Amino acid sequence: MEYISTRNADANGISASAAILRGLASDGGLYMPREIPHISLDEIDALRALPYEERAHDILSRFLTDYDSELLLNDCREAYSAERFSRSERANSVVAGATQLAPIGDGIYSLELWHGPTCAFKDMALQIMPRLLSRALAMSDENKTAHILVATSGDTGKAALEGYRDVDRVKITVFYPSDGVSDMQKLQMTTQEGDNVNVFAVRGNFDDAQNGVKAIFSDADMAEKAAEKGYFFSSANSINWGRLAPQIVYYVSAYCDLLNSGAIKLGEKVNVAVPTGNFGNIFAAYIARTMGTPIGHLICASNSNDVLTEFINTGRYNRVREFHKTVSPSMDILISSNLERFLFTLGGSELTRDCMKRLADCGEYTVPSELLEKLRGVMSGYNLNEDETLSVIRDTFRDRGYSIDTHTAVGLGAIMKYRAESGDMTPIVLASTASPYKFAKDVCSALDVVPCSDKPADILKALSVATDTEIPAPLARTLSLKRRFTEELDPSDMPDAVLSIM
Numbered sequence: 001m002e003y004i005s006t007r008n009a010d011a012n013g014i015s016a017s018a019a020i021l022r023g024l025a026s027d028g029g030l031y032m033p034r035e036i037p038h039i040s041l042d043e044i045d046a047l048r049a050l051p052y053e054e055r056a057h058d059i060l061s062r063f064l065t066d067y068d069s070e071l072l073l074n075d076c077r078e079a080y081s082a083e084r085f086s087r088s089e090r091a092n093s094v095v096a097g098a099t100q101l102a103p104i105g106d107g108i109y110s111l112e113l114w115h116g117p118t119c120a121f122k123d124m125a126l127q128i129m130p131r132l133l134s135r136a137l138a139m140s141d142e143n144k145t146a147h148i149l150v151a152t153s154g155d156t157g158k159a160a161l162e163g164y165r166d167v168d169r170v171k172i173t174v175f176y177p178s179d180g181v182s183d184m185q186k187l188q189m190t191t192q193e194g195d196n197v198n199v200f201a202v203r204g205n206f207d208d209a210q211n212g213v214k215a216i217f218s219d220a221d222m223a224e225k226a227a228e229k230g231y232f233f234s235s236a237n238s239i240n241w242g243r244l245a246p247q248i249v250y251y252v253s254a255y256c257d258l259l260n261s262g263a264i265k266l267g268e269k270v271n272v273a274v275p276t277g278n279f280g281n282i283f284a285a286y287i288a289r290t291m292g293t294p295i296g297h298l299i300c301a302s303n304s305n306d307v308l309t310e311f312i313n314t315g316r317y318n319r320v321r322e323f324h325k326t327v328s329p330s331m332d333i334l335i336s337s338n339l340e341r342f343l344f345t346l347g348g349s350e351l352t353r354d355c356m357k358r359l360a361d362c363g364e365y366t367v368p369s370e371l372l373e374k375l376r377g378v379m380s381g382y383n384l385n386e387d388e389t390l391s392v393i394r395d396t397f398r399d400r401g402y403s404i405d406t407h408t409a410v411g412l413g414a415i416m417k418y419r420a421e422s423g424d425m426t427p428i429v430l431a432s433t434a435s436p437y438k439f440a441k442d443v444c445s446a447l448d449v450v451p452c453s454d455k456p457a458d459i460l461k462a463l464s465v466a467t468d469t470e471i472p473a474p475l476a477r478t479l480s481l482k483r484r485f486t487e488e489l490d491p492s493d494m495p496d497a498v499l500s501i502m
C-alpha cells in the first residue's frame with residue numbers, strides 16, 4: 001500500500017514504514033494511505049473470537065503492508081500484553097484485552113481506552129508506535145539512532161516516555177512547562193524509569209517548551225551536530241501515521257465486543273462519540289467507518305475551546321480566538337492538526353493545500369458548501385463549558401454509578417446534546433480517554449469529595465473511597481517511586497541540554 005501527502009496526491013507514494021520514519025511529508029502535508037482498505041462483515045465476524053492483540057494485528061496488517069506479518073504480530077502481543085494493560089474487570093464490562101467496554105445504560109457503551117501504563121488513551125498508540133518505528137529503522141538504510149523530542153502539556157509526554165523507554169535505537173527527551181502540568185503529571189514524568197529517557201522542566205508555559213522543540217527541529221546546525229554523534233531527530237506527535245493507525249483498531253474491536261455481548265446484530269449500525277483535541281482519535285473512528293465497520297454518525301465533542309464545533313456548524317475554521325484553560329486540558333487546542341486528513345479524504349489534496357495555506361497566512365479558512373454538507377452527513381459537533389462538564393461527572397456517578405474523567409465527560413455530555421437534538425437513539429460507543437484517577441482533583445470537586453490534603457496520594461485515596469473503585473496500579477506505583485529528573489532550565493538552554501545527552 002502506498003502513502004501520499006495530503007497536500008499532493010499526484011506525487012509518487014512511499015511505503016508505510018517510510019511514512020512512519022518521516023512523520024511529516026516534505027511539503028508540510030500528512031501521510032495518508034492512497035486507498036482505505038476494506039473489511040467485510042464476515043471478516044469482522046471472524047475477529048470476534050480473537051483477543052485484542054490479534055484483532056490489532058489483522059487491522060494493522062491491512063495498512064502496514066510492507067511490515068513482516070509475524071514480527072507485527074509479535075509487536076502487537078508485546079505492546080498490548082496483560083503486563084502493560086491491566087485486565088481487571090468490572091461487573092458486566094467486556095474485556096477484549098487492552099480495552100474494556102462498559103455498558104452504562106440507555107444504549108451508551110463506554111470504551112475504556114485507559115487501562116495502560118499511563119492511564120490515558122494515548123497508550124493505545126504509544127505502546128506500539130515505538131516498535132513500528134524501530135522496525136521501520138531496521139527496514140531502511142538509516143543507521144543512526146532516533147532521538148525523539150517531545151514538548152508536552154502532560155499526557156503525551158508520559159505516554160511517549162513509557163512507550164519509548166528501553167526501545168532499541170531510540171532515545172527520548174521530554175520537555176514540560178514547569179508551571180503548566182498537574183502535580184500527578186509532574187510526578188509521573190519526573191519518576192520515569194528507563195535507560196534511554198530524559199525529562200526536563202522548562203521555565204515558562206507550554207508554548208515556550210513547544211517553540212523550543214520546534215526551533216531544534218528546524219535548526220540545520222543542530223541536525224549536523226546530532227548526526228556527528230550518530231543521531232537524528234524525530235517526533236512522537238499524532239501527525240505520524242504510526243500513531244493514527246493503531247487507533248483505528250479499537251473502533252473495529254469495540255464493534256466485535258458489542259456483537260459478543262449481544263447488544264447488536266452483525267451489520268447493525270452504532271454511533272461513536274469522541275472527546276476531541278487534535279482530531280486524531282475521531283479521525284481513526286472515521287477510517288474504521290470508511291473501511292466498512294457499521295458505524296453511523298460520529299459525534300465530535302469539544303470543551304470551551306470550540307473551534308471544531310464552530311467549523312462543523314458553519315464550515316469556517318478560525319483559530320484566531322481566545323485560548324481557554326479548562327479542566328480537560330488535553331483538549332485545549334486551537335489547531336487540530338489531524339483535521340487536515342479529514343479535509344483531504346472529503347475534498348482532495350488541492351483543496352487541502354489551499355485551506356492549509358489560508359490557515360497559515362490568515363488564521364482561518366472556509367470550506368465549500370458541498371464539502372460541508374458531506375461532512376455534516378457523517379459528523380456533528382457539540383461543546384461543553386466547564387460547569388456542564390463537571391455536572392456530567394456528578395450526574396453520571398449519581399445516576400449510573402460510573403465515574404468518568406473530565407475529558408470523557410465532555411464526550412458523554414455531547415451525546416446527550418446530540419440525542420436531544422436529533423432524537424437518534426442508536427446505540428453509541430463513547431471513547432473514554434482517561435481514567436478518572438488521572439484527573440482526580442477535578443473529579444473529586446465535581447463529586448463534592450474533599451481530600452485530606454492537596455497531595456496526589458490523598459486525592460487518589462479520597463476518590464477511591466468515594467467511588468468504591470481501586471486506584472489504578474500504575475498510578476499507585478508512581479506514588480512510591482523516587483524522583484529521577486529534577487533539572488529545570490530556560491528555553492534558551494534546551495539545545496545544549498539535548499546535545500549534552502547524545
Ligand SMILES: *Cc1c(COP(=O)(O)O)cnc(C)c1O
Binds near residue numbers: 278
Ligand atoms: C489527547 C487526549 C484527547 C484528545 O485526543 P485527540 O486525538 O487529540 O483528539 C482527549 N482526552 C485525553 C484524556 C487525551 O489525553
